[in-house]
Amino acid sequence: MAKFLTNRDENYSQWYNDLVIKADLAENSAVRGCMVIKPYGYAIWEKIQAELDRLFKATGHVNAYFPLFIPKSFFSKEAAHVEGFAKECAVVTHYRLKNDENGKGIVVDPTAKLEEELIIRPTSETIIWHSYKNWIKSYRDLPILINQWANVVRWEMRTRLFLRTTEFLWQEGHTAHATREEAIEETLKMINVYAGFAENSMALPVIKGYKSENERFAGALDTYAIEALMQDGKALQAGTSHFLGQNFAKAFDVQFTDRTGKLDYVWATSWGVSTRLMGAIIMGHSDNHGLVLPPKLAPIQVVIIPIYKNIEQLATLSETANKIKAGLEALGISVKYDDRDNNKPGWKFADYELKGVPVRLAIGPRDLENSTIEVARRDNLTKETIPINKVNELIPKLLEDIQSNIYTKALNFRKENTFYVDKWDDFLKVLDNQGGFIMAHWDGTVETGEKIKEETKATIRCIPFDSPEEEGKCVYSGKPSKRRVLFAISY
RNA sequence: CGGGGUGUGGCGCAGUUGGUAGCGUACUACGUUCGGGACGUAGGGGCCGGAAGUUCGAGUCUUCUCACCCCGACCA
CATH class of the missing domain: 3.30.110.30 (C-terminal domain of ProRS)
Structure with missing residues (x-):
């Protein structure tokens, strides 16, 4: 049982907060509602990004980047869209500071007021469709299948680390199509990509479905979502894919000539997932000992901890440990050998449990004599001793087993x-x-x-x-x- | 915006009727330890969120102010 960690069954949301901070994933920042994503947390996000990016590209999408700022006037072009986001927009009104005349620091220079205010994007439909207008003339220009990795800002009243922050990281896909059918097909395709990712990589079962009218994205004709069940019985919307119809094409006057020479508005979709997925992973699997990470997204999949009495012994152990490390790395497994001298093994055991490392190998003099190593798995906290020469064979299997075990556990929980x-x-x-x-x-x-x-x-x-x-x-x-x-x- | 709470070494906290800041932990050094969060000794580090006031004297009392956290309405 991890000390310092609030008990999950006593106060779920406190447990969640504690966990995010103690596992060194993120912390609150100097800016209200914004978090600092720390290296260990960011490493998980990078893994999420890498796999999603691969899936997007495998389904024909390419990446691009659009501005952080959106002219205010763009926003008002799609009525439902403004209404949906107006209340949570950060607005840039000036572009310069100056020294205060009373010598009290720095103030906004009133002469540097912008002609037109800029909105910090809460989502990029408008700025992107403004560009698409220039890109699309003919059906031959379609489809456009673009994704962007970006940060967005939504001035939420209440925030929670990863689940809802004022600024958050996400990806947003924005596609343009010649026909309604093709756009709907795309919308569906992407919600399936998300669901596949959630189940295969995050080990989290999700329910795919349509959003009801009042839960739809502002400006969408239809929104598909994946919903996951968290351990406290609450649902978490883990990803959405929107069929936007011709709403944005009409708002930004994006027309194309079809095969028969007829002019028509372009059909659109948009879809996104955010750093909220981090919250889903944390709340979906973790326990009172700390984080439980799915092996496929764990920055460190295997940690090796030496147990020794003196420097000479450590040197001998390190030789074996490094060989094991190299062997596993050759199989594409990420391994950390923690030979730091400032903490005892027991401390390290607890720490890597807190951090959710799926597999822990402990090696000491006793093992060296017997050519064995102790293997502990994070998901069910069991330990066994195996021969060192079986490591390369057993560990990859074990990682797969843990991945599927935590999925099954989450699925059973959802069924129950x-x-x-x-x-x-x-x-x-x-x-x-x-x-x-x-x-x-x-x-x-x-x-x-x-x-x-x-x-x-x-x-x-x-x-x-x-x-x-x-x-x-x-x-x-x-x-x-x-x-x-x-x-x-x-x- | 409404309700609750908290601001004191890096982190977690204590600080009595006002008397000039302390504990745990972390950190540094040395030694002993090392199979589930080790121990000893010796060190370094804070002016108490901010401002004004009361007082001989304020972490402590008064007023104002700022920030953050939690709960609710809004939302991925």
């Missing part, structure tokens, strides 16, 4: 915490108890969704793609319904 509910009382009961996913009938109206939210804080997370058609009655209004939707209290 998904409730098919038909009565309003039962709906309330689930929320009162442990929370979780609730599959219930809904009459399809915004009003009912709003009322349920008001009374319970639970929202329609999505209408799952695979929710089968069945006759039923809305859990709240009793009106007829054709399929169950996913309700939960969310982050």
